[in-house]
Structure formats: structure tokens, C-alpha cells
Amino acid sequence: MTNVFDPSLRANPFDLYRTLRESGPLHPTGFGINLVPRYADCSAVLADPAWGHGYYAGINPFRPGVDPRSLPGSFLLMDPPDHGRMRSLVTKAFTLRAVEALRPRITALVDELLDAAIEAGEVDLVRALAYPVPLITICRLLGVPESDQELFGRWTGAISRGLDPDAVLSEEEKAARQVAVGNFAEYFAELIAWRRTDPQDDLLSRLVTVEDGGDRLSVKEIADIGVLLLIAGHETTMNLIASGVYALHRHPDQRAVLAADPALATVAVEEFLRFDTPVPFPTRVALTDVELGGVSLPRGSGVVLLLGSANRDPAAFDAPERLDVRRFASDGPRQLAFSHGPHFCLGAPMARVESAIFFRRLFERAPDFEVLTDAPEYRSSISMRGLASLPVRFTPKGRS
Structure with a gap:
């Protein structure tokens, strides 16, 4: 069977996903790792605390023997009880209220970037809009000075590429990941020291002071959280915005619906997440002996959850190959792009707010935009699915 990670499938992996769903619940790849293509099974794994990452227990088959502390976003790689402790502290500081407070600034930022794009007429939507909106927003949330935002963008890019399995990375890419991790650690350590003596109205200051029953976050833990939020808050939202615009280009009837309202x-945004999932291949490891899809799996077994497939499973969604921007206006199965259960994405509220503001302002201000390609280039990443570029021509509303 064709390799689901084959670069030639980046533009259209969905035919293979269909074949995998129809041919069985689990697909062995060797080394105790299975592909999981169906919605019900993916959802069950995400919700079950018997599944985690297994790094600290030494049972992770995806990067055997690798010290998780050397990897970016080590908070993501934890299992209970450490994961629960960290998440409890972070959620006390990173609240929905804090995200909602950014709404006016996000709207102003989107308008500013749209002004420049409309004036330019023709731009790469990824570079001009999808890239800066989440990067600037997360930097503002953390309290990163504006002068350092582009530097953060470069480091985030190196780490994002480094999230792919080590087997597909060059030595240069692995080295760049480690350099970026080190740069982030040094930068955040210095910024955290400033915040301890001069707190500001930002997330980093709240993380410095947050406590739960006397428990506080260490400098390394705060830095790890900052790296995690930058990666999750920037890369996924960038891909969501660009893929959503391209999906509307390919489905003019749905574009018309959004333009009308x-x-x-x-x-x-929920439909864009379902239709073209930005993080299509999250992994989990069985922390104990488990059963999945009618198959018994021993502790230490690994699964790759094909969320891009699960989100198009006809057992969960009617006409899943059809884009329907009203699909999630009523009750029904939810899309799995942000996971759920113990590892539900902390950055999901921010990604939703940013993307919703972007699409609303886009159709309020420049609904006649024109996508200039039917075959955009996709990024080389396996872990993150997104467009490398998307040429677009803008016409301001009311101008022919």
C-alpha cells in the first residue's frame, strides 16, 4: 500500500485515506506502530488516559532512547501526573478571558495587513497575511518585543520542521532544531528574569506568578510553555488560514455563502479544520495493555492518528468530501483537529478567534479576492500540513 507520508500525496492524500478507512481499523507499519484512519478509533484514543506519549517511561517507539527534554515543547510530551500539574498551572494563566481581550488588537492587526495587501493588489497570502497574523498575536500575548518577532518566526520555522520524525530529517535540520531550542531557552530565561522584577500585562508575567497550592512553574517550564505556544499558536493557525482560503477557492458555492454572511x-473555521486538518498525524503510545479496533495491543505500542482521514470519515460526517461552511452550525460530531481529552490543544481558543476574525474581515472588506493558482505548493513538513505559498489578487469591496 502507498506510504501515507509520501510527499507526492501532499496535495491529495484523501483517496488513500478512504482506502485505509475501508480496509480496516489498524494498519501496521512495523516497530509496533499502527496507522489509525477511522473517526471512532481516533476519538477513543484521544479521550483515553491509557494513551499518552511514553517518553519519560522509556517506551516511546517513535524516537526510542531520545531524551524528551532535548525536544521542543516538552510539556506536550509529558504523561500524568506531570502533565496534569503543568496543564493546571498553565490554564490558570492562559485563560479564555486573556484570549478574548486580544480581540480588538487582532482585528486591528488583520485590518492593517489587509490594507497593505489591498494596496499591493497581488500578494502571497501566506507571507502577507497567514504568517504574520498568528505570529504577531502570540508574541503580543507572551510579551515579546516587536523588534524580536521576526527572529521568533525563524526559530519557530526551524523547530516546526524538526517536529517531523528524525528519520526523515537531514542532519542540518536536526541541528537547526536544537539550535532554535537553545536560542528560545536563553531568550525566555532572560525575558522571564525581567518579568520577575518588572511584571507586565502579558502571559509571561502571569506564568511567572501563577501558583496552585504553593506549586509554581520553573524557568525551564515557563520557557517550554512559551515555545509550545509559539509553535502551536503560529504554525497551525497559519496553515488553517491559508488552507481555508484555498478551500473556498475550490468551492465557489461555499465562498458565496460566506460572502453573503x-x-x-x-x-x-470549524469546517476548514475538518476539511483540511493542519496537524494530520499526531501520535500516541499505549501506557498500558489496551484494545483498539478489536485488536489487543501491548504497552509501548504506538499509533499514528490519521486525523485528516478521521475528519473525512463518512461514519461520522455526512458527505465528508464536500465543504460546507454551515456544517457545524448545528449539533453533531465535532472535528478532531484540536484533539480532545487530556491533551486538548491549549491554543485552540486563540486559533479560533484569530481565524474567525481573519475570515470575517476578509469577506467584509475584500470579498472579490482572486486566488491565482489551482496547484499551490505544499510545505515539506509531515507533522504540519499547509501551503508554502498562495498567490492572491485583492480588489477592495465596491471596486470593480
Whole structure:
């Protein structure tokens, strides 16, 4: 069977996903690792605390023997009880209220970037809009000075590429990942020291002071959280925005629906996440002996959850190959792009707010934009699915 990670499938992996779903619940790849293509099974794994990452127990088959502390976003790689402790502290500081407070600034930022794009006429949507909106927003949330935001963007890019399995990375890419991890650690250590003596109205200051029953986060833990939020808050939202625009280009009937009612943007974002999932291959490891899809799996077994497949499973969604921006306006199965259960994405509220504001302002201000390609280039990453570029021509509303 064709390799699901084959670069030639980046533009269209969905035919293979269909074949995998129809041919069985689990697909062995060797080394105790299975592909999981169906919605029900993916959802069950995400919700079950018997599945985790297994790094600290020494049973992770994806990077055997690797010290998780050397990897970016080590908070993501923890299992209970350490994961629960960290998450409890972070959620006390990174609240929905803090995200909502950014809404006026995100709107102003989107308008500013749209002004420049409309004036330019023709731009790469990824570079001009999808890239800066989440990067600037997360840097502002953390309290990173504006002068350092582009530097953070470069480091985030190196780490994001380094999230792919080590087997597919060059020595240069692995080295760049480690350099970026070190740069982030040094930068955040210095910024955290400043915040301890001069707190500001930002997330980093709240992380410095947050406590739970006398428990506080260490400098390394805060730095790890900052790296995690930068990666999750930047890369996934960038890919969501660009892929959503391209999906609308390929489905003009749904573009017309959103143009007629830009307030649907919040609901439409859920459909964009389902239709072209930004993180299509999260992994989990069995922390104990388990059963999945009718198959008994021993402790230490690994699974690759094909969320891009699960989110198009006809057992969960009606007409899943059809884009429907109103799909999530009513009750029904939810899309799995942000996971759920113990490892539900902390950055999901921010990604939703940013993307909804972007699509609403896009259709309020420049609904006649034109995508200039039917075959955009996809990024080389396996872990993150997104467009490398998307040429677009803008016409301001009311101008022919």
C-alpha cells in the first residue's frame, strides 16, 4: 500500500485515506506502530488516559532512547501526573478571558495587513497575511518585543520542521532544531528574569506568578510553555488560514455563502479544520495493555492518528468530501483537529478567534479576492500540513 507520508500525496492524500478507512481499523507499519484512519478509533484514543506519549517511561517507539527534554515543547510530551500539574498551572494563566481581550488588537492587526495587501493588489497570502497574523498575536500575548518577532518566526520555522520524525530529517535540520531550542531557552530565561522584577500585562508575567497550592512553574517550564505556544499558536493557525482560503477557492458555492454572511466565519473555521486538518498525524503510545479496533495491543505500542482521514470519515460526517461552511452550525460530531481529552490543544481558543476574525474581515472588506493558482505548493513538513505559498489578487469591496 502507498506510504501515507509520501510527499507526492501532499496535495491529495484523501483517496488513500478512504482506502485505509475501508480496509480496516489498524494498519501496521512495523516497530509496533499502527496507522489509525477511522473517526471512532481516533476519538477513543484521544479521550483515553491509557494513551499518552511514553517518553519519560522509556517506551516511546517513535524516537526510542531520545531524551524528551532535548525536544521542543516538552510539556506536550509529558504523561500524568506531570502533565496534569503543568496543564493546571498553565490554564490558570492562559485563560479564555486573556484570549478574548486580544480581540480588538487582532482585528486591528488583520485590518492593517489587509490594507497593505489591498494596496499591493497581488500578494502571497501566506507571507502577507497567514504568517504574520498568528505570529504577531502570540508574541503580543507572551510579551515579546516587536523588534524580536521576526527572529521568533525563524526559530519557530526551524523547530516546526524538526517536529517531523528524525528519520526523515537531514542532519542540518536536526541541528537547526536544537539550535532554535537553545536560542528560545536563553531568550525566555532572560525575558522571564525581567518579568520577575518588572511584571507586565502579558502571559509571561502571569506564568511567572501563577501558583496552585504553593506549586509554581520553573524557568525551564515557563520557557517550554512559551515555545509550545509559539509553535502551536503560529504554525497551525497559519496553515488553517491559508488552507481555508484555498478551500473556498475550490468551492465557489461555499465562498458565496460566506460572502453573503461573513458572520458565519466562526462556524466556517470549524469546517476548514475538518476539511483540511493542519496537524494530520499526531501520535500516541499505549501506557498500558489496551484494545483498539478489536485488536489487543501491548504497552509501548504506538499509533499514528490519521486525523485528516478521521475528519473525512463518512461514519461520522455526512458527505465528508464536500465543504460546507454551515456544517457545524448545528449539533453533531465535532472535528478532531484540536484533539480532545487530556491533551486538548491549549491554543485552540486563540486559533479560533484569530481565524474567525481573519475570515470575517476578509469577506467584509475584500470579498472579490482572486486566488491565482489551482496547484499551490505544499510545505515539506509531515507533522504540519499547509501551503508554502498562495498567490492572491485583492480588489477592495465596491471596486470593480
